[in-house]
Amino acid sequence: MTSYIEGDYICNGKRKTGHEKCYPKFLIEVLPTLRPSLLFIVNLSLTLGCVPDGFKTDGPGKCPVEDLQIKMENERWADRAPVDDVLAWGVSLDHLLECKTGQLVFEDFLKTEYSDENLLFWLACENYKKKTSDTEMMVAAKRIFVEFVQVDAPRQINIDCVTREEISxxxxxxxxxxxxxxxRLIYGLMENDCYPRFLKSEIYQALLEQAERR
Structure with missing residues (x-):
């Protein structure tokens, strides 16, 4: 079977023959962490008023990938986020980051904004502070520097040149x-920029609505 990538979709079959089956790329990666049921995916799609290519040849059109991904992320956390935790996340960023599930939900949100490096850097720094030996500290510091701080790092964070040079x-x-x-700079960025948008996001609002109904 021939496979090829078409935008945000992975397709099997010959191109543009009308018989190819296409699935959102993120679905292939995320599905193993969710309920392994095609019916579950179809139900999510029908909730959106659409069906992903490959599940149905006629009927509603192809789902916007972003909408389907948000629905799946909500389902992913619906049963794992205690009511009190979900409500506390709306109080402050500190409450959100103190909760492991809150960190994971916030990371999922930041991924939709392509800014998850902020949270990952902050968490790496928290872990760095727990190092006790010089060797452990040296290894962890170099990893953080290479991954987040140096110019053109794979997950380069947005800090001023003075701070970057000081670390170097x-x-x-x-x-x-x-x-x-x-x-501190990255925390301030998350608190003043990312966190307010998270509270208004469909991901958090859906979890909050579910929590209030329990």
Whole structure:
């Protein structure tokens, strides 16, 4: 069977023959973490008033990938987020980040905005502070620097050049406070920018509605 990528979809079969079956790319990655049922996916699609290509040849049109992904993310967390936790997430960013499930839901939201590097960096810094030996601290610091801080890092965070240079100068002998300034900047960015949008997002609002109904 020939497979090819068409935008946000993975398709099996010959191109543009009318017989190819196409599925959202993210679905292939996320489905194993969800209920392994095609009926579940179809039901989600019908809720949106559409059906992904490959499940039905005629009827409603192809689902917007973003809408289907949000529906799946809501389903993913619906049974795993205690009511009190979901309500607490709306109080402050601190409450959200203190909860492991809250971190994961927030990360899912940030991925939709292509800014999950902020949370991942913040969490890496929290973990870095727990290191006790110089060797562990050195290894962790270099990993954080390469992944998040250096120019053109794969998950480069948005910090000012002075802070970035300060970390670069100290990375050879990192201390426990090596990333404190950068972490505060990223926390402020999340608190003032990402977090308010998260509270208004469909992901959180759907979980909040479900929590209030329990």
């Amino acid at each position: 100068e100290n990375i050879s002998q990192p201390g426990p406070n090596c990333f404190n300034r950068a972490q």
